[in-house]
Amino acid sequence: MYESQYIDPAVWEACKAGDKGAYADIYKLYYPRLYNYGCKLTDNVVLIEDSIQEIFVRFWMNRERMAAIREFRSYLFVSFRHCLLKLLSQRKQEDLLDDEQYPFALEISTEQQQLAKEEQHEQLQALKSAMEKLTPRQKEAIFFRFYENMEYEEIAGILQISVKATYKLMARAIDVLRDAYHTMPLVPAVMTLATLAVALGSLQLSIAILGTSSGFRI
Amino acid sequence: MEHSKDYTFFTTEDFIKDDAFQRWVKYPDAVNDAWWQAWLKVHPDKQQQVEAARAFISSLQFKARLPDQDAIAASLARNLSMIEAAERQAMPEVKVRAVRKLLWWAAAAAIIVSVVVVGKYFVLRGPEMMTVKGYAAAVRTVWLPDSSLVRLNAGATLSYRADWKPGAKREIWLKGEAFFEIKPSATGMRAANEFVVHSDNLRIDVLGTSFNVREGGASTTVTLNTGKIRLHFKELPETPFILDPGDFVQYQAVSNKIIRKKVNPSLYAVWKEERQYLDKVSLQDIGHYIEDTYSYHVKISNATLAKQRVSGSLSVKDEASLLETLSFALNLKIEKKGDTLFIQSSNQ
Numbered sequence: 221m222y223e224s225q226y227i228d229p230a231v232w233e234a235c236k237a238g239d240k241g242a243y244a245d246i247y248k249l250y251y252p253r254l255y256n257y258g259c260k261l262t263d264n265v266v267l268i269e270d271s272i273q274e275i276f277v278r279f280w281m282n283r284e285r286m287a288a289i290r291e292f293r294s295y296l297f298v299s300f301r302h303c304l305l306k307l308l309s310q311r312k313q314e315d316l317l318d319d320e321q322y323p324f325a326l327e328i329s330t331e332q333q334q335l336a337k338e339e340q341h342e343q344l345q346a347l348k349s350a351m352e353k354l355t356p357r358q359k360e361a362i363f364f365r366f367y368e369n370m371e372y373e374e375i376a377g378i379l380q381i382s383v384k385a386t387y388k389l390m391a392r393a394i395d396v397l398r399d400a401y402h403t404m405p406l407v408p409a410v411m412t413l414a415t416l417a418v419a420l421g422s423l424q425l426s427i428a429i430l431g432t433s434s435g436f437r438i
Numbered sequence: 439m440e441h442s443k444d445y446t447f448f449t450t451e452d453f454i455k456d457d458a459f460q461r462w463v464k465y466p467d468a469v470n471d472a473w474w475q476a477w478l479k480v481h482p483d484k485q486q487q488v489e490a491a492r493a494f495i496s497s498l499q500f501k502a503r504l505p506d507q508d509a510i511a512a513s514l515a516r517n518l519s520m521i522e523a524a525e526r527q528a529m530p531e532v533k534v535r536a537v538r539k540l541l542w543w544a545a546a547a548a549i550i551v552s553v554v555v556v557g558k559y560f561v562l563r564g565p566e567m568m569t570v571k572g573y574a575a576a577v578r579t580v581w582l583p584d585s586s587l588v589r590l591n592a593g594a595t596l597s598y599r600a601d602w603k604p605g606a607k608r609e610i611w612l613k614g615e616a617f618f619e620i621k622p623s624a625t626g627m628r629a630a631n632e633f634v635v636h637s638d639n640l641r642i643d644v645l646g647t648s649f650n651v652r653e654g655g656a657s658t659t660v661t662l663n664t665g666k667i668r669l670h671f672k673e674l675p676e677t678p679f680i681l682d683p684g685d686f687v688q689y690q691a692v693s694n695k696i697i698r699k700k701v702n703p704s705l706y707a708v709w710k711e712e713r714q715y716l717d718k719v720s721l722q723d724i725g726h727y728i729e730d731t732y733s734y735h736v737k738i739s740n741a742t743l744a745k746q747r748v749s750g751s752l753s754v755k756d757e758a759s760l761l762e763t764l765s766f767a768l769n770l771k772i773e774k775k776g777d778t779l780f781i782q783s784s785n786q
Binding site (some may be wrong): 244247252256259270272276279285326344347363365366369370391401 | 451454455457460461464465488494495497498499500501502503504505510513514516517519520524526577579581
């Protein structure tokens with residue numbers, strides 16, 4: 221996914237001491253990731269760019285006060301999210317965006333996955349459509365966990381909910397996805413009809429679950 | 439790796455939801471891989487659950503929109519120049535030199551003249567200016583030291599004093615076109631912390647928030663989106679104009695004439711976003727905008743067409759792209775004859 225997920229502590233220290241080369245390294249590491257995340261919240265790349273610019277300038281000006289490298293990633297995502305949502309709500313003025321209603325466009329990618337069997341392809345399609353039925357917050361949690369490789373504590377900080385609530389949010393999201401996806405990697409495809417029936421059954425099940433769960437959100 | 443958990447009775451679902459398991463599947467490293475391989479050797483009966491959980495987690499791959507190397511480099515370059523600007527404001531060069539000079543004086547004589555020295559120093563040198571030049575063909579976003587936002591249209595230039603201090607009068611000088619979103623100061627818009635925009639032939643006192651200024655060529659135009667501003671034209675010092683949202687004021691230098699009217703202000707700031715959302719704007723209004731902005735005469739073939747309204751995102755980089763978008767969206771035929779644009783429906 222990324223060549224290096226984390227900032228080298230030496231680079232971090234140099235940056236804090238005022239080394240702009242080190243700062244540039246950090247910028248290059250996080251710019252694509254914030255950009256990608258921003259694209260899930262809006263199509264407006266100008267606002268995404270502006271937000272990234274703003275939070276990095278703020279980071280540089282306050283770098284000496286930054287506590288630990290561990291907290292840096294969530295700091296970036298938290299301030300980026302805040303800044304972007306603010307700009308978006310200013311643009312749309314009064315209506316929408318009470319932080320609960322922003323869309324989050326997370327999509328399963330099928331192109332990169334090498335699929336040996338036809339059934340796997342169908343499973344993936346089912347997963348794809350189940351994905352669309354998750355709430356924006358569920359999608360966002362899934363994104364941070366399975367794309368950004370974040371700890372539950374970090375995700376909780378970004379979404380501004382408790383760690384316990386984050387676990388719940390994730391578990392519920394996984395349940396929805398699991399219902400749409402039936403795994404049988406070790407079982408050879410002998411009972412194609414039977415598995416298809418199961419898959420269909422589970423699809424209906426997932427819709428039923430969504431119907432009840434959409435009423436409450438964390 | 440600390441694994442205090444007992445995985446003996448884990449189902450596929452349990453594995454899927456387990457932190458350490460997730461990490462191993464998505465981001466295996468030598469340590470966690472060794473641990474799980476060893477665990478599987480001891481628990482061969484769990485192979486199937488583990489594989490099923492693995493397959494599920496592995497299929498969670500998402501579409502990504504990652505900028506290419508050029509885009510990253512361009513963004514970084516922009517950011518470094520913004521940082522430079524921010525640093526100059528945080529630690530103005532002027533200040534440092536003033537202190538140094540002060541010490542030199544103190545060493546030479548006594549400390550009593552410190553205030554005089556600083557004052558004299560400024561008089562001698564004049565304030566240093568920060569200048570931000572717009573891009574050649576794109577809109578540039580500039581944050582002022584007080585967090586006010588300025589969008590500079592292509593070719594515009596903005597300057598302000600390098601020793602900008604929080605709480606002091608905020609003044610900027612503009613050439614070209616810019617859109618301003620002014621941050622109210624913590625104490626409200628008081629005289630001591632007012633915001634003033636200077637251009638060649640006009641001064642704007644900002645009493646509120648967002649507005650557009652187009653300066654250069656034959657005329658200077660100000661449209662106000664929100665808040666309140668006051669205009670002073672240098673040629674007409676006696677008559678300040680107070681603008682409310684939707685007000686349009688244009689000063690024509692040659693004839694020394696002022697036109698004032700009501701417009702849809704978001705149309706006049708349409709250039710500042712890559713795609714600006716417009717809500718039910720009539721073709722008539724757009725025609726007026728084209729007249730005011732690109733100095734054409736616009737003739738719309740009939741009244742019904744003129745009343746037709748457009749809603750949606752509009753991308754307007756320049757005159758050509760505006761006309762093209764417009765003719766496509768409304769199915770129009772637009773013809774240029776001299777300085778007149780004839781607009782009619784393509785169906786006629």
